Amino acid sequence: MAAISSNTAGAQRAVAECRHEGILPAHAIRWLMENGHLLAESPIEPDQVQPASLDLRLGRKAWRVRASFLPGRGRTVAERLEGLALHEMPLEDGAVLETGCVYIVPLMEHLHLPEDISAAANPKSSTGRIDVFTRVITEFGEAFDRIPAGYEGPLYAEISPRTFPILVRPGSRLSQIRFRRGQARLDDAATRALHTRDPLVVGAEANIEGGVALSVDLSGGDLTQPIGYRARRHAGLIDVDAVGRYNLETFWEPITRREPLILDPGEFYILASKEAVRIPPDHAAEMVPFDPFVGEFRVHYAGFFDPGFGHVSGDGEGARAVLEVRAHEVPFTLEDGQIVGRLLYEPLCEPPEQVYGREIGAHYQRQGLKLSKHFRQG
Numbered sequence: 093m094a095a096i097s098s099n100t101a102g103a104q105r106a107v108a109e110c111r112h113e114g115i116l117p118a119h120a121i122r123w124l125m126e127n128g129h130l131l132a133e134s135p136i137e138p139d140q141v142q143p144a145s146l147d148l149r150l151g152r153k154a155w156r157v158r159a160s161f162l163p164g165r166g167r168t169v170a171e172r173l174e175g176l177a178l179h180e181m182p183l184e185d186g187a188v189l190e191t192g193c194v195y196i197v198p199l200m201e202h203l204h205l206p207e208d209i210s211a212a213a214n215p216k217s218s219t220g221r222i223d224v225f226t227r228v229i230t231e232f233g234e235a236f237d238r239i240p241a242g243y244e245g246p247l248y249a250e251i252s253p254r255t256f257p258i259l260v261r262p263g264s265r266l267s268q269i270r271f272r273r274g275q276a277r278l279d280d281a282a283t284r285a286l287h288t289r290d291p292l293v294v295g296a297e298a299n300i301e302g303g304v305a306l307s308v309d310l311s312g313g314d315l316t317q318p319i320g321y322r323a324r325r326h327a328g329l330i331d332v333d334a335v336g337r338y339n340l341e342t343f344w345e346p347i348t349r350r351e352p353l354i355l356d357p358g359e360f361y362i363l364a365s366k367e368a369v370r371i372p373p374d375h376a377a378e379m380v381p382f383d384p385f386v387g388e389f390r391v392h393y394a395g396f397f398d399p400g401f402g403h404v405s406g407d408g409e410g411a412r413a414v415l416e417v418r419a420h421e422v423p424f425t426l427e428d429g430q431i432v433g434r435l436l437y438e439p440l441c442e443p444p445e446q447v448y449g450r451e452i453g454a455h456y457q458r459q460g461l462k463l464s465k466h467f468r469q470g
Contacts (some may be wrong), residue, residue, distance in 0.1 A: 113274030115144050115376045116209070117399070117444035121271060129209070131202040140265070143398045143444050144376045147216065147265040148228070150249065151198040154181050154260075160194050160250060168231045169196065169248050186261045188329065191253045199228070199247040200263070203239065211239035211271045213247075214378075214395045219266045220416045221464035222330055223255040223323060223360040226266045239269070254418070255323045255360045256343065259331040266332065268396060270376070277438045286372065286437060294368040294402075294410030303380065303434030306413055309366040309461075310428040312349035320347040320363040321463060330466055340467045352427045355419035363417055364461040366429060368410025371401040373447045377437045379413065391415045391433040399440060400447025414462055 116124075118141050124130040133151065140147040155177040163172050173196065181187050189195050205211065213228035214237060227236040231245040239247075249267055251260075260266075278286065283300050286292065292304050299305035312319040321344040328342060344362070347353070355361065371377050377397040402411030415432060426432070463469055 112439070112441045113276035114272060114439040114441040115276075116271040116273070117144050117440050117442065118142065119445050120441065121146055124205075124209075124271065129204050129206060131204065133200045133202075136201070142268065143400060143447050144440060145268045145270045145396055145398065146201070148213070148247065148249070148267045148269055149200040150183060150260055150262060150264045150266065151200050152183055152262045154183055154187060154189070154195045154197040154251075155179065156181070157194050157196055160252070162229060162236065163231060163233050165232055165234060169229065169246075183260060183262050186259050188257055188259055189251055189253050190257050191255060193252065195251045196229075197249045197251060197260075199249055199267075201269075202246050204244045205239070205242055205271075207242040208273055209271055210241040211243070211269050213237040213239070213267050213269045216265060216268050217414070218464040218466065219332070221362060221414065222258070222332075222466065223253070223416070223418070224258060224266065224332075225252045225254055226250060228267055228269070255325060256327060256330045259329055259333075261333070264332050270396060272438070273441055276441075277436055283437055286375070290370070290372045292370055292372075292435075292437070294370060296367045299431070303436040304367075304369070305431045306365040306367055306369070306379070306415075306433045306435060307429045308415060308426055308432045309364050309412070310349075310351045310353055310426065311366075316348070318346035318461065319349055320353070320361055320461065321345065322347055323360040323362075332466075335465050336468050338467050340463065340469055343467065344463065352425045355417065355424045355426060357419045357421055357423060359419065361415075361417040362461070362463060363415040363426075365413040365415060365432075368402060368412050369397070369435060370403045370410055371397050371399055371437075372403060373399045374443050375399060375437050375439050377401075377435050380434045380436065390418050390420070397435070398447070399444050403447070412461070 121141055125136060155173055156179045157176045158178055159176060161172050161176060163169050215226050219226060227250045229236060229248050229250055230239055230243060280300050287298050292298060310319050324343055324345055376399050378395045
């Protein structure tokens, strides 16, 4: 396994000059590649590197396991698999991951992080919007999706499709990873100052308390336009690498204007925020996936918002957050304008060379209520 080379001048100077705390932008990620801190079984493709994150690729095999697990201190993933693996399966010719099952897949990427760089992982937007629950684990890991500073070793994806079975293969991208120096997440005072300088929401007053509050939009313009979608169970298989292949109506039931909306336990919904959000080009953001103080449901699987999302710098002027909603044990009533989550902002350690938007082929810039890229949607 070898480091992946990069010839950009930005990559050469990135981390050496990036003395501030914060999220590493794309050219700093390329510096990690150049200097042996980010390795891979096969060359990293240019479009894996996003403005402030890196797409992770599935490897060549998977294990179906009896239950989700964390290795824990002093134990490797291989040691835990000895007692939990039910079946090993190759992915080379494509493999179907069934709903309700848990799989462990080694990722192609391998880390050898500097002592002052940590990382965090999250599902990609398109992964969360088809209700695929995936988390990254490490050797000796005691928390999902968190990679400590200085970590050296492989990465694994835990994957559990919840509504639709999925077809995957080596190179499929379900997760993404961010790298950071220190902890620079903004407190409320700093978030308000940023909002004054560069508005973080458009068309609504910003509610900043424990982050920027996001509320659900159930109003709708009329009874013909959906305010959300409810997943149809047993609808069929989704190839995670397909774009625009599937008919929307086959997999989703449109929800027209309905207030309040009662969430049924175990069902999966796609809704949208009332607020159009903006991520300044020198910041990134993450949505809190579940807040026990606002209700017994989860509002977001894919929590990363790249610099420039919804921002004029990315050829946009506000984009609504898509909410991937699943109720837990009991039915729960949602009302129009109800707060369902909060957006937490963090600076980049230095300005990025590119931002989220049309220039990089972003699927969700200027989005309203939008399903994943797999579906044909007018």
